[in-house]
Amino acid sequence: MTEHAPDAPPTGTYTLDPERTTIRADVKAMFGLLTVHGTFRLRSGLVSIATDPAASSVRASIETGSFASGNATRDADVVSATLLDAKAYPEITFTGQGARRDGGSWVVPGSVTAHGTAVPAEVRLSDARPEAGGARFRATARLDRTSFGVTKKKGMVGRTVDLVIEAVAQPA
Numbered sequence: 032m033t034e035h036a037p038d039a040p041p042t043g044t045y046t047l048d049p050e051r052t053t054i055r056a057d058v059k060a061m062f063g064l065l066t067v068h069g070t071f072r073l074r075s076g077l078v079s080i081a082t083d084p085a086a087s088s089v090r091a092s093i094e095t096g097s098f099a100s101g102n103a104t105r106d107a108d109v110v111s112a113t114l115l116d117a118k119a120y121p122e123i124t125f126t127g128q129g130a131r132r133d134g135g136s137w138v139v140p141g142s143v144t145a146h147g148t149a150v151p152a153e154v155r156l157s158d159a160r161p162e163a164g165g166a167r168f169r170a171t172a173r174l175d176r177t178s179f180g181v182t183k184k185k186g187m188v189g190r191t192v193d194l195v196i197e198a199v200a201q202p203a
Contacts, residue, residue: 040080040159040166045200047076047091047168052198054093067105072097074122078168078200080159084130089139089154091196093123113183114176120146125172127154143172146179154196165201172196 052073057066076091096117098109110117127141137156142149158169172194176182 040161042080042082044203045078045080045166046203047073047078047198047200049073049075052076052196055195056098057193057195067100069098069100069106069109071095071099071123073196073198076198076200077203078166084132084137087128087130087139089125089127089141091125095121095123095145114181116146125152125154130156139170143174143179145174146181148179150174150178162199165199168196168198168200170196170198 049072054071054073056069056071058069059066071093074092074094077089079086079088081087095115096110098115098117099106100109109115112119123143123145125141125143127139130137130139132138133155135157137159139154139156141152141154143152144150152172152174154170154172156168156170158167160167174192174194176192
């Protein structure tokens with residue numbers, strides 16, 4: 032994210048493009064016997080890359096009710112009051128400040144707010160590079176749903192959610 036990473040996008044502010052962003056959620060289900068793959072839609076996002084990585088920032092918002100796994104019954108259950116309660120909590124946000132190198136990737140500390148609760152979280156950027164006048168980012172995060180008070184369906188729905196975000200952004 033700075034001159035120390037020659038393949039990183041140049042400093043500046045980038046707007047994440049919801050149409051060119053994929054957010055995949057992987058969750059163990061059925062007592063850990065099955066992995067459910069679902070997706071969410073990005074509502075908005077802004078990445079600011081500063082010369083000093085500590086001054087870099089990220090803000091992204093996901094549409095809670097956009098969860099889709101290819102199983103309409105499951106999707107309705109996930110966005111219902113039983114789990115994510117998309118009507119009461121229509122977005123999931125990540126706000127991060129600063130970035131530090133960790134091996135071959137960048138880590139951005141911050142917090143995720145979901146289900147009305149903010150929880151410290153880290154997003155790991157495994158790819159951040161220039162692309163056709165903008166930038167491409169690949170990030171991952173692991174979240175514990177119980178930290179957000181989402182505790183129903185123990186055993187049927189795994190406790191941890193792995194998010195994989197692939198985003199394309201243009202200068203803001």
